Amino acid sequence: MRTTHLQRVDLNLLVALAVLLEERHVSRAADRIGLSQPATSRALQRLRDTLGDELLVRTRDGYQLTPRAERVQQELAAIVPRLEILFGGEHFDPAASTDRFRIAGTDYATAVLGPGLARRLHEQAPGATLHFGTWDLGAVEHVRRGLVDLAFYGFPPGPSVRSELLYEERFGCLMAADHPLAGRESLSLDEFLTAAHVLVEVQQGETPAIDRTLTTLGRERRVALTVPYHSAAALAVPDTRLVATLPERMLASAARDPAVRIVGAPTEIDTMPYLMVWHPRLDDDPAQRWLRDLVRVVAAETGHLGQADLVT
Numbered sequence: 451m452r453t454t455h456l457q458r459v460d461l462n463l464l465v466a467l468a469v470l471l472e473e474r475h476v477s478r479a480a481d482r483i484g485l486s487q488p489a490t491s492r493a494l495q496r497l498r499d500t501l502g503d504e505l506l507v508r509t510r511d512g513y514q515l516t517p518r519a520e521r522v523q524q525e526l527a528a529i530v531p532r533l534e535i536l537f538g539g540e541h542f543d544p545a546a547s548t549d550r551f552r553i554a555g556t557d558y559a560t561a562v563l564g565p566g567l568a569r570r571l572h573e574q575a576p577g578a579t580l581h582f583g584t585w586d587l588g589a590v591e592h593v594r595r596g597l598v599d600l601a602f603y604g605f606p607p608g609p610s611v612r613s614e615l616l617y618e619e620r621f622g623c624l625m626a627a628d629h630p631l632a633g634r635e636s637l638s639l640d641e642f643l644t645a646a647h648v649l650v651e652v653q654q655g656e657t658p659a660i661d662r663t664l665t666t667l668g669r670e671r672r673v674a675l676t677v678p679y680h681s682a683a684a685l686a687v688p689d690t691r692l693v694a695t696l697p698e699r700m701l702a703s704a705a706r707d708p709a710v711r712i713v714g715a716p717t718e719i720d721t722m723p724y725l726m727v728w729h730p731r732l733d734d735d736p737a738q739r740w741l742r743d744l745v746r747v748v749a750a751e752t753g754h755l756g757q758a759d760l761v762t
Contacts (some may be wrong), residue, residue, distance in 0.1 A: 527596030542736030555602035566748035636714025659722035
């Protein structure tokens with residue numbers, strides 16, 4: 451085994467390097483590493499000297515990674531978790547954990563799974579932290595690069611990561627109580643397509659579970675408003691003629707609001723497979739296995755309201 455390059459490197463800097471490249475901010479990195487800001491700045495300078503690259507370059511929008519730093523970060527994403535396992539052993543004690551678990555999901559995941567995860571994490575691992583980040587188009591890439599431990603998806607994420615079905619989610623149509631379609635038990639596809647819709651842009655201008663289904667049928671809904679969040683779509687409905695087609699688990703609280711009605715979505719709008727996604731390198735990590743078990747329990751606890759229970 452060749453160690454020529456390793457012999458001239460202080461491996462104590464490895465953690466500092468990984469955190470600095472992830473945070474792109476010296477003060478935040480210092481807080482995570484447990485060093486002072488001057489010590490972290492010195493570590494950054496030593497890393498620059500060792501790697502012969504600036505790594506972080508200051509811009510008007512904050513620090514940005516150099517191309518070399520981006521390549522290094524990709525390598526670290528695979529190396530650091532394995533080193534944690536190698537030197538940390540196989541035992542995980544939630545009560546003694548100070549781990550920082552990083553999750554990405556839409557506001558649907560935050561609303562439906564977030565409260566249960568936060569409660570159970572606080573009960574079982576009070577010293578750990580949960581960072582629930584915003585879902586975006588790069589979520590799978592963030593999982594692959596190790597920037598996120600776990601992501602929640604409403605459509606298949608591709609073969610580069612692991613995925614597991616948590617449950618099948620159905621949709622309901624939220625509308626104002628005086629909407630012309632509010633008296634229906636459920637909408638036909640033609641009725642659905644005549645309405646003015648609020649679209650939640652999850653990916654590339656669409657809600658994949660809904661709009662891709664319509665595309666396969668050769669149909670398209672009339673979108674009057676596009677928003678980035680499911681919660682914003684629900685708030686846009688009262689006192690309008692808009693229809694927001696939303697996951698049923700998120701509609702439970704709206705069912706008690708007299709200003710709105712929930713009508714069943716057309717039978718052509720299929721269920722949404724809701725998945726948790728992680729990188730294969732985390733398969734055997736004890737802390738990550740515990741986190742995934744926690745998600746499974748919380749997902750099962752969410753239950754599933756039937757469509758008849760939601761129609762008001």
